[in-house]
Amino acid sequence: MPRTCDKLSTLNFDKNKVFGISLIKGLESATEEDKSIGLGLGLASDLIKHKLGISVSVLMGANIANEIALEKFSESTLGCVDSSASKWLLLFNTPYFLVSTVKDIAGVELCGALKNIIAFAAGLVDGLKLGDNTKAAIIRIGLLEMRQYINFLYPGTPNEIFFHSCGIADIITSCYGGRNRKVGQAMAETNLPLDVLEKEILKGQHLQGPQTLLDVIGRLKSHSDTSLIRSYPLFVAVHKICYQNHSPTELTSMIINSESKL
Numbered sequence: 001m002p003r004t005c006d007k008l009s010t011l012n013f014d015k016n017k018v019f020g021i022s023l024i025k026g027l028e029s030a031t032e033e034d035k036s037i038g039l040g041l042g043l044a045s046d047l048i049k050h051k052l053g054i055s056v057s058v059l060m061g062a063n064i065a066n067e068i069a070l071e072k073f074s075e076s077t078l079g080c081v082d083s084s085a086s087k088w089l090l091l092f093n094t095p096y097f098l099v100s101t102v103k104d105i106a107g108v109e110l111c112g113a114l115k116n117i118i119a120f121a122a123g124l125v126d127g128l129k130l131g132d133n134t135k136a137a138i139i140r141i142g143l144l145e146m147r148q149y150i151n152f153l154y155p156g157t158p159n160e161i162f163f164h165s166c167g168i169a170d171i172i173t174s175c176y177g178g179r180n181r182k183v184g185q186a187m188a189e190t191n192l193p194l195d196v197l198e199k200e201i202l203k204g205q206h207l208q209g210p211q212t213l214l215d216v217i218g219r220l221k222s223h224s225d226t227s228l229i230r231s232y233p234l235f236v237a238v239h240k241i242c243y244q245n246h247s248p249t250e251l252t253s254m255i256i257n258s259e260s261k262l
Contacts, residue, residue, distance in 0.1 A: 001028050001044055005051035019084040020048050020056040025112035026208045027215055042215060043109055055082050058105055059092065060112040061165030062173035071096045077166035079108030100164060107157035110150045111166045115174050116209035117216070118142030121238050122175035123184020124248045134252065139175055141234045141255065143168060148231060149216060180209040187241070188248040210242045233258030 001024070027042035045056040061076030068074055078088050078101045085101050093099045102108060121142060125135045147162050161167055175181060183197050190197075198207055217239045220229040229236060237254035240246040246254070 001047055002051070005048055009052055015053045018052075018054045019087060020045075020052065020054045021088060022048060022056060022058050022109070023060070025060065025116070027113050027212050043106060045105055045109055055084060056105070057082075057084060057088060058109045058112075059088070059099070060108050060170065062169040063165075064173060064177065068097060074098075075100065075165040075169065077102060077108055077161070077164040079103075079105040079161075079166070081105060102158060102161050102164060104158050104161055106154050107150050107161045108164075108166045110153070111146065111161065111170065113208070113212045114146040114149065114216070115142075115171045116180045116207075117213050117235060117238060118146065118171050118209075119174035119178055119180035120184040120207070120209035120242075121234060121251065123181035123186075124188045124238075124241065124251050126181065127185035127188025128248060128251070130252070135175065138234065139171055143171060145232050145234050146171075149235075152228075153219075180207060183207050184209075191247065193245075194242050210238075213239050213242065230258065 022044045024044040026044075028044055028047055045058050048054070049056045057078060057080040059076055059078050061074070063074060063076055073096050075098045076092070078085060078092070078099050080088060080101055081103050089099055089101065118139065121138050122135055125131075125138055143162065146167075147159075150157050179202065183194075183201055186192070186197050186201060187194065192200075194207070194210055198204060213235060216232075216235055217229070220232065220235075223229075233255045236258070237246075237251055240254065241248055241251065
C-alpha cells in the first residue's frame with residue numbers, strides 16, 4: 001500500500017475532485033514513522049488519505065468475489081462520512097449487489113480485518129470436528145470481542161455496523177469459507193505450525209487473521225490497564241495457538257477457563 005500510494009501521489013490530479021475508496025480487509029503494518037503521524041492503527045483508509053490527501057471511504061461485506069461475478073445476490077456496507085456516498089452507491093449498487101451506507105469508516109474497516117481472526121478460530125473448530133454448536137459459540141464470542149475491541153479503539157462506534165453486511169454477515173461467510181478458515185482447519189488436523197502451513201497452503205503469504213491478531217494482542221498488552229486483555233478470551237486463545245505453541249485442542253478449554261464472562 002505505501003508504495004502504491006507513493007506512485008499515485010506523483011500523478012497530476014485535483015485533490016478536491018478526487019474521492020478514494022478502500023476494499024482492503026486487513027491492517028497495514030505501521031512503521032515508526034507512521035506511528036509518529038498518527039497512522040499506528042494500520043487502517044488502509046488512513047494511509048491512503050494521508051499519502052494522497054483525498055477523501056477516503058470503505059466498502060466491506062460478505063463479498064466472495066466469484067459469487068458476485070456470477071451475479072448471485074449479496075450485500076455490502078459502505079462506510080462514508082462525506083458527500084461522496086451518492087457517487088459510490090451509483091457506482092456499486094445493482095439489483096443483485098445491494099449496498100447500504102453507514103456514517104462510519106474505522107469501525108466498518110476494522111470489521112473487515114478482525115473477522116479473519118474469528119474465521120481462523122472457526123477453522124480450528126472444523127478441524128477438531130467439534131460440531132455446529134461449538135462453531136456457533138465461537139462466532140458469537142468472536143462478534144462480541146470484535147465489537148468490544150473496536151469500541152476500545154473508537155468509543156461511540158455505531159452499534160448498527162455489527163448487524164450490517166460488514167459485521168455479522170461477513171463473519172458468517174468467512175467462518176464457512178475462505179483461506180483463514182481453511183488454514184485454521186489444516187492446523188487442527190495436522191498440528192503443524194502456522195509458518196509451515198503458510199508456506200504449504202499460501203505459498204509463503206502471511207495469513208490475514210493471525211497477522212491482525214499480532215497487532216491486537218500487542219496493543220492490548222501495552223495498555224495501562226493490564227487486566228484489559230482478560231476480556232478477550234477467544235483472541236488470546238487463538239494467539240496462544242498460533243504463536244505460543246499451544247495445541248489447537250486447547251481452544252475451548254482456554255475460553256471456558258478464562259476469567260472473562262462474555
